[in-house]
Amino acid sequence: MVPRFCVQCGQMLHERLLPGDHRARRVCPACGYVAYENAKPCAGVLPTQDGQVLLARRAVEPYFGRWDIIGGFMEHDETPEEAALREANEETGLTLALDGLLGVYHDVYGSSGYSTLNVYYIARIVAGAPRPYDDVSELAWFPQDKLPTEMAFPHHIHQVLADWSRWIRRSANH
Numbered sequence: 001m002v003p004r005f006c007v008q009c010g011q012m013l014h015e016r017l018l019p020g021d022h023r024a025r026r027v028c029p030a031c032g033y034v035a036y037e038n039a040k041p042c043a044g045v046l047p048t049q050d051g052q053v054l055l056a057r058r059a060v061e062p063y064f065g066r067w068d069i070i071g072g073f074m075e076h077d078e079t080p081e082e083a084a085l086r087e088a089n090e091e092t093g094l095t096l097a098l099d100g101l102l103g104v105y106h107d108v109y110g111s112s113g114y115s116t117l118n119v120y121y122i123a124r125i126v127a128g129a130p131r132p133y134d135d136v137s138e139l140a141w142f143p144q145d146k147l148p149t150e151m152a153f154p155h156h157i158h159q160v161l162a163d164w165s166r167w168i169r170r171s172a173n174h
């Protein structure tokens with residue numbers, strides 16, 4: 001999503017290659033503001049129990065009704081770990097503990113055009129029973145050989161679940 005107007009003074013932005021930069025940016029001719037475009041950071045969890053992962057069915061667009069990884073957008077003043085645990089609690093009511101970083105994945109957020117950087121953790125339940133809240137309509141456990149095929153955010157989620165399956169097999173061998 002390329003901004004057209006300056007957020008500081010409202011002038012129309014112009015595309016310019018700034019000295020020392022490697023790609024053109026939208027720059028304000030009046031105040032010099034540069035509209036850098038960065039991926040929005042998101043954090044999430046794969047709660048894992050008896051070789052199964054807890055997934056959430058989305059009750060919001062984009063990808064309404066599709067299965068998704070539990071998580072959401074990070075606030076500016078929280079760490080990825082804090083965001084992952086907060087989002088998990090908001091969407092499931094669960095208190096979780098993180099067991100390690102699964103990976104970091106880039107994607108595009110629906111048709112909005114802006115991109116996301118998704119930080120995902122393996123997690124385990126410390127307290128509570130999963131119940132859907134917030135922007136989630138249903139929660140369910142899936143084993144690695146019966147993962148849903150119609151997933152939200154298909155650009156990165158299949159890779160996440162493949163990495164999770166590898167993590168499950170590795171931890172089963174120890």
Ligand SMILES: [Zn+2]
Pocket residue numbers: 006007008009010011028029030031032033
């Ligand atoms: Zn400006």
